Amino acid sequence: MNKAISRIFIVGVILFVALILNLTWIMAGRAQWFADRPENKRGIAKEMKIKRGDILGYDGSTIAGSLRRSGYYYREYPQGTVAPQLVGYDSVRYGRSGIEDELNDELTGQSTDLGVQSWIDRILGRKPKGASVQLTLVPAVQKEAQKALSGLKGAIVVLDPKTGALIASASAPTYDPANLEDDWARLSNDPGAPLLNRPTQGLYPPGSAFKVVTATSGLDNGKVTPDTEFIDTGTYVVFGGKVTNYGGAVFGPNDFTTALTYSINTTFGKVGNLLGRKRLISSMQRFGFYQTPPLPLPRGTVVPSGRYSKNGLLSPDAFMDPLAVAWAAVGQEQILSTPLQMALVAAGVANGGRVMKPYYTQQVVAASGAVVQKAQPAQWLVAMKPATASELNIMMQRVVNAGTGTAAALEGIQVAGKTGTAERGDGSNLAWFIAFAPAEDPQVAIAVIIEDTQSTGGEAAAPLAAAVIKTALAQPSLP
């Protein structure tokens, strides 16, 4: 019996040795691996003991503040929700997103470039203090954009065409980051995707708003002038297919300016084939299509625009037949664009053809008060010659003054824009409007997209753009 008892004891010891070996594997061997798992939010929770830097609007008001409760800091949003998809959330349970994630090192004072004091603190084992980040977002404009989108699905992006500063970035439907943890299940299952940052992640067919790109290419390559004459019969037959106008309209003789004013598909289809695939795609690339806009946000949350297949972004060299080129020239044919990219198109025209690098950080101020980082506007791309930009500027003014975009006209401010209406297979439309103003000295460039609407871009999107532009131009200062 004693032998059997000893054996059972040995089995028990073996089991406990297995426990200790497994524990060693978890706690010593794979400790870092566990710490790095995305499901592991312990790192975030520990950082909640650090006073997180504030996120400020361009006017200095607090968008996301830090509130201390029993030793931990929480985000508070004194102005309510301001660009929650861009600013992002900071949650123990669900991690971080947007700017909260991208600038986490600065906000928690862990960034290496926060100055001498931060180093001293670290060496002495003091808790770091987060730096505050002032954004280029102008809360008044942002709120106007959010108000314009309330009850709708879509996005509004406002840029400063001269600097590339992001003035507003609204996405609807929206969410309240203050209640994120309670609402998570509902938000993450909502088919309207309220957590999605549509301005940089939403891919939509640009429809006729894309004609600005086609026009740029045509004018810049000398294939057309604003006065080049075309004749529209309602149908442009090409390569065994045809391009037709929205609503079956027939315009007869028209010059190129008129074709943009009334968004005549057949004329743009013809211009597309005057250019050919290579020149058209090349102009797209010069606006930033086919690459990820250099807006610093977490991986995967800024997506490139361009021609897409089911498997993702196609190569710029992918083959297109003349019919496809004709449809691409009117913004169809698998071309998808983010609202940000379309705002960059408007901004490029507004800024004499030079596309500025988009950014949202105005400055980073360390806890000591020292400014450790300041925005430095830089040119990103050259989309066209200055002369082309001037011609297009005038043509786009005609759209607002006499064409499809009259709903965007403002008293005393000359707006230049282009509408777009992309028909979805399900009978609903995507309504676009891209614009800049004032036309003679552009201060703002804007892209508005409304999903699931029965109206056109001129009806659904243009009035919203007008309201936001009006608010933006009324601000005492813009970035």
Added chain:
Amino acid sequence: MSRRSIELLFLVIAGAVSTMAYVSVYAGRFREINRVSIIYGLVFVSIFFLLHLLVRFVLPQADPFLLPITALLAAIGLTEIFRIRPALALTQGQWLLVGAGLFVLTVFIVRDHMKLDHYRYIMGAIGLGLLVATIVLGTTVNGAKLWIHAFGFSIQPSEFAKLAIVIFLAGYLNDKKALLSVPTHHVLGIPLPAAKYFGPLLIMWVLSLAMLIFMKDFGMALLFMSIFVALMYMATTRIVYVVLGGGLFAAAAAIAVAVVPHVQDRFTTWLDPWPYASTSGYQLLQSLFTIADGGVLGAGFGRGFLLYANRQPVVPDLQTDFIFAAIANETGLLGAAGVILLYVLFMWRGFRIAVWAPDGFSKLLAAGLAFAFGLQTFIIIGGVTRLIPLTGITLPFVSYGGSSITANLMLVALLLMVSHRTNVVREGSDLERRRLAERG
């Protein structure tokens, strides 16, 4: 040095270690001073001192290490509970007091464990009754039915059933071991005892299957089935019972995985918790993250990251089933391995008592209790570290919970009685032998 002086010395050491742990927790949150902190120290020290005095007078020749190990484990548990939820430490202290009371009662009423052999069938009935009562009257908590709510308390009857069943089996198997171990025929060359002696094995198998299906708990069924198989083996030294028992349990577990959704859930999340990171695998993964975060040395008692800002623990049920994760986080690999070694030490003393015991019943009783204690520890630590599927079982003396601490203190009392008798029979004075005989 006498056994009791050794015990006292180690109790003092255990007291010193737990005081340090407590001071560390206290310093970690020194802004909170309340009466819990004072009651904690006083209750704890006096309880174990009184138990020591009792043992000194009633069971002077009992094993000197069990009580200090128990005290140290209880101190670690109480400190960690205080760390996680100070208010619960007070309750746990009260349960410790109740447990100490039951310890005293056990010692005074039983006096000599040999008497229990006469009540083996009553014990068996009590054990079975407790399990059946749990199945019938139990409340489902976290998917498993292990609790009975009565008189404002939550009782986990299986903790007590464990003791009763071990007593019953020790008596029964000691009696029948000759019959059970004599092979009467061979099947495929394997010598087997008469078929009718497999009856108890089948009854136990049906019971464990019932526990799997009705209590929906893999751990409890594994614990009871293993206790039975291990005792059967120790009594008969026939490995065939282990093979058969293991096979039968595997079959029962397979049935349960197929039939009981909760068991199936536990099983799938054990195999791969990652797809269920925010649902059924949340608790297990948080436990692993918390343990891994401890590293080799740990953050120190009271300094780990165990509570969210709203005072919710990072792992649900941290103070009960997952207390080991908290200990591992704060004391690191060294501390966690140290705690495991304390359990090995406890188990070793138990088995040592069994090996030295002069009679079959004492041997089986001590070995059975030590085995049950060790296996329960293995099941919960293995569960929270994902070595085996997770089940809701307590870590003896450490987890928050009244049933666990009282039942396990009674277990210690029984082991002390066996060791006292052993030592008296083997090397005691005439006077001690006479006293022992009078008790019987």
